[in-house]
Amino acid sequence: MKNVPVTSRPSRIKFSGHTADDGLFGPDSVTWRISAMPQMGLAAHGAATLQMLHPMVMHMIDQASAFRTNPASRAELTALFGRTLTYGDTAAANRAAEVLAKIHHRVTATDPVSGRTYHADEPDLLLWVHNTLQWMVLRVTDSFGPTLSATDKATYLGEQLISARLTGCNVDDVPTTEKDLYAYIDGMTPLLAMGSDTIWFKEMVLPALVAWKPETYLPHVMGVAVAGLLNAPQRQVYGVDRPAWQFEANRQILKGLFEAEARKIPVLSRISLERQKVDEKAFGSPH
Template identity: 85%
Template sequence: MAAPVSPRPKRIKFSGHTADDGLFGPDSVTWRISALPQLGLAAHGAAMLQMLLPPVMHMIDQASTFRTNPASRAELTALFGRTLTYGDTAAANRAAEVLAKIHHRVTATDPVSARTYHADEPDLLLWVHNTLQWMVLRVTDSYGPALSDANKSTYLNEQVIAARLTGCTVDDVPTTEKDLSAYIEGMTPRLAMGSDTIWFKKMVFPARIVWRPATYLPHMMGVAVAGLLNYEQRQLYGVDRPAWQFETNRKILKGIFEAEARKVPVLSRISLERQKVDEKAFGSPH
């Protein structure tokens, strides 16, 4: 279903960040699925997977505010994704330029080889991009909306635009689910749980769960993210459960997401996302 251009609220001027339909537009698969609440699981799951690649984890540990201020760091990541997806062309390009400058500026040192490297190394950028796309497809398979093979291919080809803007070597970016899965599988021997991954694991998988209403849904979301990882990835984190627990948790959450979708239809969600970009865009001085 194609999403129309969202109506611009009267209080928001045309000098905002959605003056045009941006990189993807209302006919894209990207627009249709990115505003859905279950896609938040893809971002969390991708982060979990990304941290299993030691150079990425070293970078986050040494040069990021994630450890000391995770909420702010996550908010900035979400802001970048929203701007790239729903912002106008100028805002999306500006966001990518600002991110590229940040990535080139920050460095980390490998604790074994003592090699210092930048965050914009092509293989690291490709890993970050591909883990997110792999998780998006796993989320839509598990929680909906179900995508046909053709729509999956369309989505991955659309995301080549994002890959190019974030510094990936375009020729290396998978554009089919088969190639994407082969890439993830091929990276498995390089994944590891290092000493600097322990704090991250404790942050996202607290050892003790307090069963009260305020923590029940976050716990379910954590179990859902673990369920999106494959067996080998979960084993590296040392977190696993019987398959029936993951499936029970998935069914409950799927019902919650479907109820949310009925309450706020996708076209309304897209309008809200575009309004948020008009109010604040990544890398914009306004």
């Protein structure tokens, strides 16, 4: 795949070990611009929360992942892959995708109802994971910024066809418009379910506020924000619906925190920091 051409390179965005070229997106892409923003952590949180309502995905995480016993490590690996794919050079991004594909093909889970054993790289599952992430990114930018125009959204979804292909999706099935993406998510609603193996995940990612302390308040705010990003049918499956005013009040609090954090470090500096992190450690790299 050809690199994205660069016409004018910001001086603070350097080349180094795993960033020898602009990789799959480049500094002119919407992907680079929004992926470095602090609220994208919320998008990842929200996407994972939605993904686990697909029973086959939840079975896979429950049976073949370390998420339950070591959630921090599992989340860091996911973040490392996303960072490498987004900000790494072409070689690093392709290597990360190849390693992930091998992992997905190797791991299996068994449907407790049908008894069928399946691999993590089933096309429908890969498509669900990809689309839920892109849907949640648009939900987060709509709710918390940075504001994306209709053109920005279309450009971003077009760019993400690259990610879809590298993660094993059939790109012909991947929505490339906001309308089609929302239609896909809505169409998946009848398949969503809260199984016995979803309970521990819900308790982990949507924690209850048990005391007014910093260590419990922030996870609660994030959990309420994630619940607010889900649509009404998804919240109903999880059993986490609340009055609209509570979601809005929580959104305003978190939006202010994100805006304050964004003012501390300009976006170009954030991109540079992400590239430095890839140089220090790239997913699938032996060094």
